[in-house]
Amino acid sequence: MKKFIYLLPLAILFASCTSQKNSEEFINKTSGRYLFNANEVLEIYFEDDVMHAKWRGNDDIKLLKVNDSAFYMQELNEKMLFVAKPEMHIELAEKVEHDGVKYYFQKMEEGAKTxxxxxxxxxxxxxxxxxxxxxxxxxxxxxxxxxxxxxxxxxxxxxxxxxxxxxxxxxxxxxxxxxxxxxxxxxxxxxxxxxxxxxxxxxxxxxxxxxxxxxxxxxxxxxxxx
The missing domain is CATH 1.25.40.10 (Tetratricopeptide repeat domain)
Structure with missing residues (x-):
């Protein structure tokens, strides 16, 4: 627990020094809806090349870019990793609170619904x-x-x-x-x-x-x- 508490401010500090803009290729690959759980969706979209999310009634969550594939979401208190292979999905960065559990949010096909x-x-x-x-x-x-x-x-x-x-x-x-x-x-x-x-x-x-x-x-x- 203490390890995470110490490292998180450093990650946020590093992110604040990183350009929040994203490439067109990255935007095209990652924009869309991801299954947060079997019947709940996390939607990723971009405004002025900056990543935003819609989740649980909040339609304008700004994610803080840590590096080209990692973003911090304050509402979850999690660093999210965007992984393209074997197919585009989101993983949560390892964290003491996860206790070895990996979280995997699959990108939904266009038009698919829960x-x-x-x-x-x-x-x-x-x-x-x-x-x-x-x-x-x-x-x-x-x-x-x-x-x-x-x-x-x-x-x-x-x-x-x-x-x-x-x-x-x-x-x-x-x-x-x-x-x-x-x-x-x-x-x-x-x-x-x-x-x-x-x-x-x-x-x-x-x-x-x-x-x-x-x-x-x-x-x-x-x-x-x-």
């Missing part, structure tokens, strides 16, 4: 594919926890946004096809959309997985009674 961005844009198929990709890479990622997605779906229902709830529950079914609860929630969404056929199908599926799901039983009896 799972959440696809969902907000109502590109639901792409959103589902993006969530499945997160699960394949890290099945324990907090962004794809079943109960969190389900809870968000019911938040949409409370706001009378049943279409969004329906699409989110579909994604949860794709992520957790062996869960009784996700089929029950999808059945409820279809029920609210007055789609009786699909509501019944999903309540039945819920009960196939867990015959003791009381909510699915209740809805199925209500929908199938003569």
């Amino acid at each position: 799972a959440n961005e696809y969902f907000k844009a109502e590109e639901y198929q792409k959103a589902k594919e993006a969530y499945l990709k997160i699960q394949k890479k890290d099945s324990l990622n907090f962004l794809i926890e079943e109960y969190k997605i389900n809870r968000l779906g019911y938040q949409f229902i409370r706001k009378d946004e049943n279409d969004k709830a329906l699409e989110l529950f579909k994604i949860n079914v794709a992520l957790y096809p062996k869960s009784s609860n996700v089929y029950n929630s999808l059945g409820e969404a279809y029920f609210l959309k007055k789609d009786t056929v699909n509501a019944i199908a999903n309540f039945k599926k819920s009960l196939e997985i867990n015959s003791e799901n009381k909510n699915s039983k209740k809805f199925l009896e209500r929908l199938t009674q003569k």
